[in-house]
Amino acid sequence: MINNTQFRIIGRIGKVTKLNKVTHLSIASDCQIKEGETWKTETNWNTVTAFSEQMCKRIANPKVGKKGNLIIVESFLLPHLLN
Secondary structure (H helix, E strand, O other): OOOOOEEEEEEEEEEEEEOEEEEEEEEEEEEEEEEEOEEEEEEEEEEEEOHHHHHHHHHHHOOOOOOOOOEEEEEOOHHHOOO
């Protein structure tokens, strides 16, 4: 049996920063939290780094990597890099 760690972030693009061969995305995702009898919306910010040239080009497309666009990021963590 192979174990792996997968994750998915669904949110809106905040900022796109292109550096040399990588692109950094800040992604805002909302969640509802109950405080007493009322519900509160909390925004979580995640930073995702795209390393592949193909993905960096796709994010650079103004129709895709525009601030406010909805995006789904799915990936996995490599166990040997977690230590």
